[in-house]
Amino acid sequence: xxxxxxxxxxLIPLATAMLSLAVVSSPVLAKPKSAxxxxxxxxxxxxTAIPVNPQPFLMPYGYNDTARSIPQVIMSGVSxxxxxxxxxxxxxxxxxxxxxxxxxxxxxxxxxxxxxxxxYSLKLINTxxxxxxxxxxxxxxxxxxxxNGVLPIKWGTGADQFSIQASDKAQGFNGNPFPxxxxxxxxxxxxxxxxxxxxxxxxxxxxxxAPQIVMAGVSPAVVDIxxxxxxxxxxxxxxxxxxxxxxxxxxxxxxxSIALEKKKVLNNGDQVWVATFPFAAGSxxxxxxxxxxxxxxxxxxxxxxxxxxxxxxxxxxxxxxIFPAQL
Numbered sequence: 001x002x003x004x005x006x007x008x009x010x011l012i013p014l015a016t017a018m019l020s021l022a023v024v025s026s027p028v029l030a031k032p033k034s035a036x037x038x039x040x041x042x043x044x045x046x047x048t049a050i051p052v053n054p055q056p057f058l059m060p061y062g063y064n065d066t067a068r069s070i071p072q073v074i075m076s077g078v079s080x081x082x083x084x085x086x087x088x089x090x091x092x093x094x095x096x097x098x099x100x101x102x103x104x105x106x107x108x109x110x111x112x113x114x115x116x117x118x119x120y121s122l123k124l125i126n127t128x129x130x131x132x133x134x135x136x137x138x139x140x141x142x143x144x145x146x147x148n149g150v151l152p153i154k155w156g157t158g159a160d161q162f163s164i165q166a167s168d169k170a171q172g173f174n175g176n177p178f179p180x181x182x183x184x185x186x187x188x189x190x191x192x193x194x195x196x197x198x199x200x201x202x203x204x205x206x207x208x209x210a211p212q213i214v215m216a217g218v219s220p221a222v223v224d225i226x227x228x229x230x231x232x233x234x235x236x237x238x239x240x241x242x243x244x245x246x247x248x249x250x251x252x253x254x255x256x257s258i259a260l261e262k263k264k265v266l267n268n269g270d271q272v273w274v275a276t277f278p279f280a281a282g283s284x285x286x287x288x289x290x291x292x293x294x295x296x297x298x299x300x301x302x303x304x305x306x307x308x309x310x311x312x313x314x315x316x317x318x319x320x321x322i323f324p325a326q327l
Contacts, residue, residue, distance in 0.1 A: 062263025063274045064231040065130045067191030068222045070099045071166035071175030073106070074132065075233055076155060077215035080206040081313060083151075083320040085144045090318075091204050092137045093215055094122055094164045094178065095235075098192040101170030106135040108164055111157040118162070128199045131191040136203050146320035153316040154299070155179045156292035168192075176221045179291045183284040186224045201268040205237065207326045212237040213315035214270060216293065216302045225286065229278045232258060234302050234315065236271045240326060241306040246273045249314075252297045260302075 075095040083090060092108050106122040122135035154161040157177055164178040176182050216234040223230055232248050243262070250256040264272040292299045293316045304312035313319040 060129055060264070061132075061266075062272050063219050063233045064229070064276075065097065065132060065191075066188045066220045067097055067131065068099055068186045068220065068224075069189050070186075070222065071103055071168055072097045072099075072219075072221040073164045073166055073175065073178035073217070074219045074221060075215040075217035075235065076108075076162075076164045076178050077213070077235070077316060078153075078318055079204045079212075079214045079237075080208065081212045081214060081315070081318050082208045082210065082323045083146055083318060084208075084323045084325065085148075085321065086324075088143050089138050089140045092120070092122065092139060093203055094135045094166075095215060095217070096133050096135055096164075096166050096175075097220070098131065098133065098194070099168055099175065100189050100192060101168040102192050102194065103133065104167050104169040104172070106164065106166045108137055108162065111159060111161045111163055113159045114161070122164075124194070124197060125202050126199055127194045127197040131193045133194060133197070134201060134203060146318075148321040149319070150313060151318040151320060152295065153318060154292055154294035154296070155316050156294070157290065158292065161292065161294075178221070179217060179293055181218055181221055181223060181230070181289045181291055183223045183225055183287050183289070185286070186222050188224070199267065201266060201270075203268075205268045205270065207237060208239055208323045209326060210239045210310045210323075211241075211243055211304050211306050211312040212239070213302050213304055213312050216315050218291070223284070225284075226281050228281050229276050232260065232275045232277060234260060234273050235266070236273055236304060236312075237269070238271065239306060239310065241308040241310060243271065243304060244307045244309075245305045247303050248275065249301055249303055251295055251299050251301065 073094055073096050077093050079091045079093055094106055096106055108120045108122060110118045120137045122137045124133055125136050126134040157163050157180060166175040214235045214237055219231045219233050236243060246260040248258040258275045260273040260275040262271055263274045295301050295314055302315040
């Protein structure tokens with residue numbers, strides 16, 4: 001059986017799972033153990049309220065690319081995130097940072113109680129100059145299968161949420177599953193560099209009239225207890241009009257708003273936008289924060305507006321309808 005035919009049979013469970021995710025509840029970012037530190041969920045214009053000194057470790061792509069001993073999934077998403085009625089596939093993408101050993105597997109699946117059909121292995125396609133790797137899985141379906149409207153998605157490790165997991169070849173260690181943030185004693189390391197793939201990016205770059213949010217996440221996703229910041233990172237694709245504002249929001253918390261800045265234009269035209277989130281060293285102790293990307297209560301999303309005031313569909317949601325490709 002051809003791969004496209006095989007994948008198409010799992011389309012109905014995929015669409016059903018996507019559409020059902022909007023009703024799934026999710027945890028909130030844990031509060032820091034230090035009372036003096038401002039909890040993430042209580043931020044008021046954090047990027048302007050607290051001065052952030054330039055970070056000397058920022059690499060060519062404009063974000064903190066600190067490696068740890070284990071793999072980290074930095075960002076994930078779908079391209080294109082706006083699906084035309086004539087489309088027959090999209091790509092599930094992950095930006096993964098190896099630890100000290102080469103990566104063995106990157107897998108996309110669902111959390112507790114999730115659909116067992118959602119268990120796909122991604123393929124390495126490119127390595128950036130800083131060692132971060134793009135992995136993808138092409139999901140095929142019948143044209144028009146997603147109808148017309150918003151497809152609500154949630155990235156997390158809870159029931160029916162989507163997650164990405166990486167493991168390495170050395171000892172089979174599983175890395176930090178996307179989108180969790182882990183605080184531990186994790187000093188920086190030199191990441192394994194895969195030299196078999198270059199950074200001439202080879203994932204889908206289909207453009208629409210409106211902007212698209214392709215991927216988002218946190219870097220590093222494994223934070224050392226001595227660190228004082230991490231970066232919020234997203235990859236965006238402009239539509240026909242330049243992008244004006246990119247903001248991280250938390251549903252249900254009107255005081256939470258973090259503006260991102262454009263740091264890099266990739267060689268395929270997609271853009272890297274970044275915001276640094278500062279905190280006091282040790283604020284979170286040793287813990288794992290169960291972050292959920294979504295638009296439900298207390299969940300986190302990226303919102304984009306272009307200079308014509310057109311809004312992208314908030315990450316991580318997808319949109320389907322009549323959206324022909326643009327040059």
